[in-house]
Amino acid sequence: MTEQTTATAEDLAAAGADQLPPPKTFAGRYLRNLWTANTFTVTVLAVLLALVIGGILIAISDENVRATTSYFFSRPGDFFSLSWDKVSDAYAQLFKGSIVDPTAVQAAANGTGKWERVFFPISETLTYAAPLALTGLAFALAFRGGLFNIGVQGQAIMGAVGAALAGFLLPLPVGIHLVVALIVGAAFGGAWGFVPGILKARTGAHEVITTIMLNYVALFFLGWLIVQKGVQDPERSDAISKPVDDSAQLTHLLGFVGPSLRVNLGIVVAILVVAAVAWLLRRSTFGFELRAVGLNPEASRTAGIGVGSTYALVMTVAGALAGLGGATIVMGTAVSLTGAVIGSVGFDGLLVGLLGRAKPWGVFFAALLFGALQAGGNRMQSFSGISLELVGVIQALIVIFVAAPALVKTVFRLKPAKVSGLGTGMSKGW
Amino acid sequence: MTASTVEAARAVAEPAHYWTRQRKIGVGLSAVGLLAAVLFGALASARTAEFTLAETISGSAVGINGRVGAIVFGVIAALAGAAMLVAARRWFNWLLGLGIVATLVSFLCWQLSQAPENLNTIPLGSVARSSVTLALPLVLGALAGVLCERSAVINVAIEGQFLMGAFAAAMFATLAGSVWIGILAAGVGGLIIGLLLAVLAIRFLVDQVVLGVVLNVFALGLTGFLYEQLMAKDQTRFNQPTFVPEWDIPGLSKIPLLGPALFKGNIFLYGAIVLVILIHVGLFYTRWGLRTRAVGEHPAAADTLGVKVLALRYRNVLIGGIVAGFGGAYFTLLSTTNFNKNMTSGLGFVALAALIFGRWSPIGSMLAALFFGFCSALAVSLGSINSPIPSAFLNMLPYIATIIAVAGLVGRVRAPAADGTPYIKG
Numbered sequence: 001m002t003e004q005t006t007a008t009a010e011d012l013a014a015a016g017a018d019q020l021p022p023p024k025t026f027a028g029r030y031l032r033n034l035w036t037a038n039t040f041t042v043t044v045l046a047v048l049l050a051l052v053i054g055g056i057l058i059a060i061s062d063e064n065v066r067a068t069t070s071y072f073f074s075r076p077g078d079f080f081s082l083s084w085d086k087v088s089d090a091y092a093q094l095f096k097g098s099i100v101d102p103t104a105v106q107a108a109a110n111g112t113g114k115w116e117r118v119f120f121p122i123s124e125t126l127t128y129a130a131p132l133a134l135t136g137l138a139f140a141l142a143f144r145g146g147l148f149n150i151g152v153q154g155q156a157i158m159g160a161v162g163a164a165l166a167g168f169l170l171p172l173p174v175g176i177h178l179v180v181a182l183i184v185g186a187a188f189g190g191a192w193g194f195v196p197g198i199l200k201a202r203t204g205a206h207e208v209i210t211t212i213m214l215n216y217v218a219l220f221f222l223g224w225l226i227v228q229k230g231v232q233d234p235e236r237s238d239a240i241s242k243p244v245d246d247s248a249q250l251t252h253l254l255g256f257v258g259p260s261l262r263v264n265l266g267i268v269v270a271i272l273v274v275a276a277v278a279w280l281l282r283r284s285t286f287g288f289e290l291r292a293v294g295l296n297p298e299a300s301r302t303a304g305i306g307v308g309s310t311y312a313l314v315m316t317v318a319g320a321l322a323g324l325g326g327a328t329i330v331m332g333t334a335v336s337l338t339g340a341v342i343g344s345v346g347f348d349g350l351l352v353g354l355l356g357r358a359k360p361w362g363v364f365f366a367a368l369l370f371g372a373l374q375a376g377g378n379r380m381q382s383f384s385g386i387s388l389e390l391v392g393v394i395q396a397l398i399v400i401f402v403a404a405p406a407l408v409k410t411v412f413r414l415k416p417a418k419v420s421g422l423g424t425g426m427s428k429g430w
Numbered sequence: 431m432t433a434s435t436v437e438a439a440r441a442v443a444e445p446a447h448y449w450t451r452q453r454k455i456g457v458g459l460s461a462v463g464l465l466a467a468v469l470f471g472a473l474a475s476a477r478t479a480e481f482t483l484a485e486t487i488s489g490s491a492v493g494i495n496g497r498v499g500a501i502v503f504g505v506i507a508a509l510a511g512a513a514m515l516v517a518a519r520r521w522f523n524w525l526l527g528l529g530i531v532a533t534l535v536s537f538l539c540w541q542l543s544q545a546p547e548n549l550n551t552i553p554l555g556s557v558a559r560s561s562v563t564l565a566l567p568l569v570l571g572a573l574a575g576v577l578c579e580r581s582a583v584i585n586v587a588i589e590g591q592f593l594m595g596a597f598a599a600a601m602f603a604t605l606a607g608s609v610w611i612g613i614l615a616a617g618v619g620g621l622i623i624g625l626l627l628a629v630l631a632i633r634f635l636v637d638q639v640v641l642g643v644v645l646n647v648f649a650l651g652l653t654g655f656l657y658e659q660l661m662a663k664d665q666t667r668f669n670q671p672t673f674v675p676e677w678d679i680p681g682l683s684k685i686p687l688l689g690p691a692l693f694k695g696n697i698f699l700y701g702a703i704v705l706v707i708l709i710h711v712g713l714f715y716t717r718w719g720l721r722t723r724a725v726g727e728h729p730a731a732a733d734t735l736g737v738k739v740l741a742l743r744y745r746n747v748l749i750g751g752i753v754a755g756f757g758g759a760y761f762t763l764l765s766t767t768n769f770n771k772n773m774t775s776g777l778g779f780v781a782l783a784a785l786i787f788g789r790w791s792p793i794g795s796m797l798a799a800l801f802f803g804f805c806s807a808l809a810v811s812l813g814s815i816n817s818p819i820p821s822a823f824l825n826m827l828p829y830i831a832t833i834i835a836v837a838g839l840v841g842r843v844r845a846p847a848a849d850g851t852p853y854i855k856g
Contacts, residue, residue: 057652061659148639150779204842205833209783212776213829224822350643387658389771392651399644404634 039357042408046401047369049411051091054394058090058386059083090384097379098125098372116258121375123254123263127333129371130266131156131342133364134325135349137277138193138318140358144281145314146294151196151211152322153346154218155189159323160330161222162188164337165231167244167330177247182269182327189323190316192218197315201308207315215346219339226337233336241337250332266328271364273324278360290314322346348395355399370395452522456514458838459529463511466533467504470540474500479542480551483686485559491551496543503536526839545815552815557807558691562699565796565803566764567592567774569702570757571781572788572795573709574620577750578627579790580713581743582726582848586642587627588754589778590649594619595758597653600769601661603671609763612671613697616759617752623649624751628744635852646778654771661769674698674763698760702796705753710792722746726846729853739853757781787836789843805831 059065065086068079096102098121107113135152142149149155163185172180196210225231226241233242253268254261281287292300293310301307326342334341352370356363377391401408408414479499480491510529514522542550571588578585598619603612623645630636661669674696682693692699713719721742724732729739762769784802788794805828812824 057655061656150643199833199837203837205837205840206786206843209786209836210833212779212783213833215776216829217826220822220826224820347647351647354640354644387655389651389654389658392647393655394651396644396648396651400630400636400641400648403640403644404630404636406634407630407636 041414042405043402045408045412045414046398049401049408050394050397053397054390055083055087055091057390057393058087062086086384090380090386093380093383094373094376096376097121097383098376114258116260119254119257119261121379123261124375124378125368125372126263126267127371128374129367130264130270130332131325131329131345132348132352132370133270133274133367134328135322135346136352136356136363136367137274137349137360138189138322138325139350139353140356140360140363141277141281141290141321142314142318143353143358144294145290145310146297147197147200147207147311147314147318149193149196149211149315149318150208150350151193151214151319151346152325152349153342153344154211154215155192155319155322156326156329156342156346156349157215157218157222158192158319159185159189159326160334160337160342161218161225161326162186162323163248163327164241164244164330167248168242169230171245172247174247177245178250178265178331181244181248181331182324185327185331186320186323189326190320193319193322194312194316197312197319200315201311207311222337222341223339226339231337239339243335244331248331249335250328262333264328264332266332269324269328270367273321274360274364277321281360286310286313322349325349351395351399355402357402369398452519453515455526455839456511459511459514459526459533460508461511462533463504463507463509463529463536465504466507466536467501470500470504470536471497474540474543477543477547477550479539481538482551482553483555484553485555485690486553494539496539499539500536500543503532503539507532507536541812541817541819542815544818549815552811555687555690557804557811558687559694560807560810561800561804562691562695563764563803564806565799566698566702567757567760567777568781568784568799568802569706569796570698570760571754571778572785572799573702573705573792574750574754574757575782575785576709576713576790576792576795577746577753579785579849580726580846581722581746582729582846582851582853583627583631583743583747584638584642584850585627585747585750585754586639586782587623587645587649587778588781589774589776590642590646591620591623591751591754592758592761592774592778592781593646593649593653593772594623595755596761596773597656597758597769598755599759600669600671600762600767603763604668609672609674612763613674613756613759616755618755620751620753620755620758621748622751624748624754627751628747632740632743632747632852635854638850638852650772653769657769657771665768669768671763671767673767696764698757698764701756706792706796713792723846725853726848729848729851733853733855739855743853754778783832783836786843786845787832787840789840790846801835802828802832 062083065079065082068075068082072079100118100121104113104117104120108115108118135156138152138155139149163181166181166184167177170177170180192214195214196205196207199205199210200207223239226239231241233240250264250266250269252261252264254263279287281291289300289305289310292303292305293307293314297307300310325345329342329345330337348370352366353363355366355369373391373395377388380386380390381388409416474496476495476497478493479496480493482491484490507529510525510532514525514529517525538552542552571592574588574591575585595616596619599609599612599616601612602615603609606612626645626648627638627641630641631638657669676694676696677700679693683689685693692703711719713722721732721737724735725737725739725742733739758774761773766773780802781799784798785795787798787801788796809824809827812819813821817824
């Protein structure tokens with residue numbers, strides 16, 4: 001019965017699509033595929049739709065635009081031109097803040113501007129993307145194993161704590177210090193993930209409850225830790241820890257171009273880890289067991305896979321990934337621990353993991369997109385006066401539309417095709 | 431195979447163990463009790479620990495020598511645990527309750543005997559009252575979850591519904607100058623997220639856990655954005671609601687302990703009590719409830735019998751949205767009187783935990799929420815008697831207690847069988 005109900009509308013539609021004769025020429029096939037509901041088209045259109053709705057929000061929340069609505073029926077042109085100005089300016093800033101600012105390129109080419117300004121947006125995007133990729137993976141890996149890891153935030157906090165403590169307490173030589181700090185961060189995060197994993201395996205305690213609770217415990221622990229003697233910065237009276245030693249800070253990759261380019265080794269770590277997780281999932285025994293348990297725990301148990309130990313291991317590895325994410329923040333950009341050192345990178349990781357369809361490289365590209373939105377959002381806030389919160393709305397909308405291919409299909413009247421669904425077959429309820 | 435051979439096979443496969451779950455918990459409780467007796471007894475001083483039933487620390491109090499109390503109650507907990515080995519099945523719940531309360535009292539005796547001279551009293555009336563108050567949004571949020579999940583739509587978006595409710599309540603209560611308009615608006619705010627949840631989950635078959643998480647982020651972003659664009663620029667015009675009025679029930683509110691907790695309340699308290707009863711009765715004793723549960727367990731069977739599965743799911747998810755939105759109004763009309771970005775700080779997720787902890791039942795969710803509320807209230811009280819435990823660790827108390835309760839006492843829970851599975855006819 002379950003099989004029947006989980007056969008989604010996409011499968012049915014895809015079955016129908018096969019009956020049409022395929023076009024003969026390459027161009028014909030290309031054009032037809034372009035407007036079918038394949039994964040790529042749906043994702044692009046999802047981003048577009050989200051930006052359109054974000055634009056509507058920008059327009060209606062602007063006072064001047066709202067003023068024109070009082071005489072909308074006598075002069076509708078005012079409303080539309082003003083809205084257009086506002087929205088196009090905002091999104092232009094979003095682009096300039098995340099990818100490249102054409103005027104800076106021109107200035108640099110003329111010799112009147114610095115190359116630093118050209119690389120600044122892309123540097124910011126990569127800086128934000130690195131920890132997001134890691135926390136996104138932490139969610140995605142557990143998701144593939146059939147576990148719903150809401151505890152990414154707490155695990156990332158513990159990772160940041162571990163990395164920072166190793167970063168300023170251990171006197172180690174250059175090079176080794178960096179690696180040790182990363183490992184300690186991963187270990188702290190892993191420990192924080194192990195707890196809900198083993199509790200689930202041993203007692204059946206639901207991981208959603210335990211991970212949510214551990215998020216708070218980690219947050220309070222961080223708040224307590226940073227005002228302790230030996231941890232708090234002795235030169236400061238507010239709640240901030242000592243800075244991580246130089247030898248444990250992630251090297252700035254473009255530091256030679258200009259000091260404001262913050263992009264650091266974190267992005268390299270993220271790429272290596274993404275590749276490693278991709279290998280782990282596809283090629284290793286652990287990855288196979290993980291996916292099997294995620295798809296059907298009962299069948300896996302019958303087949304002789306230790307479901308409990310897989311749960312514990314999956315959560316530990318996921319925690320370690322989240323811990324690495326927290327570590328790259330404190331070792332790359334933040335340098336000191338504060339109460340909000342990792343921001344909401346753990347919770348954003350949930351969205352990144354989902355947008356990446358819980359596949360490692362998908363997660364990586366999702367992290368790039370979210371990093372770009374974050375970086376561009378900063379510029380949009382300072383140049384166009386539009387609250388950074390809008391970025392959160394846009395991010396959520398993108399994931400909603402990606403998760404609802406049927407909705408995007410309806411809106412754009414796409415031809416049916418097989419689209420890799422999000423979550424189908426991975427999380428069947430609780 | 432006949433029934434008797436099945437029984438026989440089962441008896442062979444699973445021989446009766448002496449170490450049942452109850453007995454294991456009994457051993458654990460004994461150990462905790464003894465540890466409490468030794469540890470708290472050693473740490474406590476001989477000063478008096480006082481408990482009053484009133485809301486203030488003045489008035490008649492029950493006093494006990496701190497060290498004696500810590501040891502005696504620890505031993506009582508240990509004995510309760512030992513008794514479980516003998517009478518495991520029959521008296522399990524009572525013995526467990528006794529053991530937990532005794533451990534708690536032992537702990538409090540230690541804490542109070544450490545407190546400065548005039549602070550060594552815990553006003554139980556006030557603890558009871560703030561437990562109930564802190565539990566209110568959780569009860570309402572968990573009830574929203576019950577409504578959705580009993581009809582097989584997972585609701586992780588409680589947090590988002592809270593935020594929308596809180597925002598709408600603050601904004602419209604200020605604009606209209608009336609808290610009642612605010613509460614109505616809060617219902618609508620929750621309803622909006624409920625509607626998105628229903629349409630996307632039921633019509634567009636989006637994975638419901640994914641959807642819930644995303645709707646939370648959406649609500650967080652939307653309320654945050656509107657807060658910055660509207661409220662932050664003109665607080666007096668958009669963000670200055672008043673408290674909801676307090677309604678004391680004459681007579682009943684004078685009862686010690688229960689009076690201040692249950693009968694000196696407001697719309698949220700009475701609303702929550704009424705809703706718990708309504709939903710409990712509705713779910714288990716009415717046609718609607720039977721159909722809802724059927725749709726949650728086996729929608730195809732319900733459909734065969736003529737139940738309109740999708741319509742019922744829509745209705746329940748929308749009602750759930752209104753209930754959670756109402757719960758969101760608590761944050762801006764009772765606990766404070768203004769909206770702030772992310773002011774619910776994840777309590778919607780705690781409500782979700784209460785729902786699972788309470789095994790998807792209205793009464794169970796309420797008890798789970800009260801448990802959480804009590805632990806939070808206790809943390810506040812301990813803070814006010816200058817506890818030697820750092821406040822950060824006191825704040826962890828409700829969260830750690832929930833983990834222990836869920837892992838140690840509740841164990842595996844079973845969701846409605848079809849929870850999270852969309853229903854496609856045919």
